Amino acid sequence: MKKIEAIVRASKFEDVKDSLSKNEINFFSFFEIKGYGHETGKQVNYRGxxxxxxxxxxxxxxxIVSEPFVETAIQAIAQAARTGEKGDGIISIYDLANVINIRTGLTGTEAINK
Ligand SMILES: Nc1ncnc2c1ncn2[C@@H]1O[C@H](COP(=O)(O)OP(=O)(O)OP(=O)(O)O)[C@@H](O)[C@H]1O
Ligand SMILES: [Mg+2]
Known part of the structure; x- marks a missing residue:
């Protein structure tokens, strides 16, 4: 099991969602965020x-995906989120110790399977 975190342009979010959905990945959390990349986050002084x-x-x-879905999810996100311009974002992959489904009490891969 892995947790995948992806920071993408908001303008590409719908494309990423569709791309994941085509690969039967219809479950994720998302957050509006702010961040700095190398090219962004510059500051200007204006009128004091x-x-x-x-x-x-x-x-x-x-x-959170089981092992067979990891590469699929990464490719789906990367292809849909890419413009080729600076600032397309990043994808991070984490090993995940466990997941517990609160309703069923199932753990691990069973917690995220239908
Ligand atoms: N090392 C990092 N750690 C955490 N978040 C990051 C990191 N690098 C990028 N990000 C996140 O990704 C967003 C986009 O950054 P990105 O790296 O795509 O842009 P860039 O550095 O300006 O250009 P590029 O990397 O394409 O040359 C940032 O605003 C930030 O939210
Ligand atoms: Mg960068």
């Missing part, structure tokens, strides 16, 4: 104030 520029609306997705 300091302002952040270059924020791009971003969504972070968190998806």
């Amino acid at each position: 104030g300091v302002y952040d520029i270059g924020y791009i609306g971003r969504i972070k997705l968190e998806i």
Whole structure:
């Protein structure tokens, strides 16, 4: 089991969602976030104030998948989220110790299977 976290452009979120759905991955959490990349997060001084520029609306997705779905999920996100311009985001993959389904009490892969 892995947890995949992906930070993508908000403008690409629908494409990413559709791409995952086509691969039968219809479950994830998502958050509106702010962040800095190398090219963003510059600051300007304007009329005595300091302002952040270059924020791009971003969504972070968190998806827990069993091993057979890991590569599929990564490819689905990467292909749908890519523009080729700086700032397309990042995908992080974590080993996951366990998951517990609160309703059924099932754990591990069984907790996330239908
Ligand atoms: N090392 C990191 N740790 C945590 N979040 C990151 C990291 N790098 C990027 N991010 C997140 O991804 C968003 C987009 O950053 P990204 O790396 O895609 O842009 P960039 O560095 O400006 O350009 P690029 O990497 O495409 O040259 C950031 O705003 C931030 O939320
Ligand atoms: Mg970067």
